[in-house]
Amino acid sequence: MDKLVSLQTFIRVVEDGSFAAAARKIGQSRSQVNRAVAALEDDLGVQLLNRTTRQVSVTPSGQAYYQRAKGILADLGEAEESIRESRETPSGDIRINAPMSFGTLHLGPALVDFAGLYPDIRVELALNDHFIDPVADGFDMTVRISRPSETLALIDHEIIPIKRVLCASPDFIHTHGEPDDIRALTTLPCLHYGNLPSGASWKMTGPDGPVAVQVNGVFCCNNAEVLRDAALAGLGIAEIPTFIAGPELQTGRLVTILCDYTPPELFLYLLYPPSRQLSSRIRLLVDFMHERFGGQPRWDLVQ
Structure with missing residues (x-):
């Protein structure tokens, strides 16, 4: 019997839980389905299914074979689809x-x-x-x-690569001054991603190598667009991806600070x-x- 047909039949039996149900689904007799699975077992030299008068269960070898066989058929389907698509308008x-x-x-x-x-x-x-x-x-x-x-x-x-920067609004810098030392983040108001209202550790690389700073977290959110808006409102210093803060950085509504320190890429x-x-x-x-x-x-x- 064709190996591909036997694989498809075996998968059907496992998923339907019985030879009779699989036979109905694929339009074959129960004996044909049984012979297909038996041919696989003979070829492999292992028992794939436990058979009783009431039910069919999968052996450990059968479960492993089922997973591999299902993946093989899925890959084959993708390959066939790819060939068809190469001759047609992508859809x-x-x-x-x-x-x-x-x-x-x-x-x-x-x-x-x-x-x-x-x-x-x-x-x-x-x-x-x-x-x-x-x-x-x-x-x-x-x-x-x-x-x-x-x-x-x-x-x-x-x-x-996605770049992140430390930034703040001009009004914030006018009020608090522009920091020139990474340790200033331990006292200046900071806005951070996450759910730790007591503060967070920011890891960066500076002139002397990696450094971690426990910042003074005054506002946190799990959405960087909200952090950008909080920075624009002058609430603190934020670490934000440039794909979010880019327009504000380009127009000067936000400015980068501590440029010698970069967050992990x-x-x-x-x-x-x-x-x-x-x-x-x-x-x-x-x-x-x-x-x-x-x-x-x-x-x-x-x-």
């Missing part, structure tokens, strides 16, 4: 997850343009700042701003399962992201 769905601020300020408008270029590709964008599992949550691509992932189960595709990168890279939709989106955001970011203030 289909792309589900994308991205962080809230970058999504609203930059990615959303970019994806509007992408959708205009490829009207047969349906884009679904979900924005949140929570860590998600791209595979388990069913996303084709995840856009992240952090240190690149080290998981071997996913491909990470770096686009650009983050990256804008794409994360997706290995099988997705075969999809022409994903390749088009990766190329588009490089073209749109690669090189010198438009939001960065040249200093």
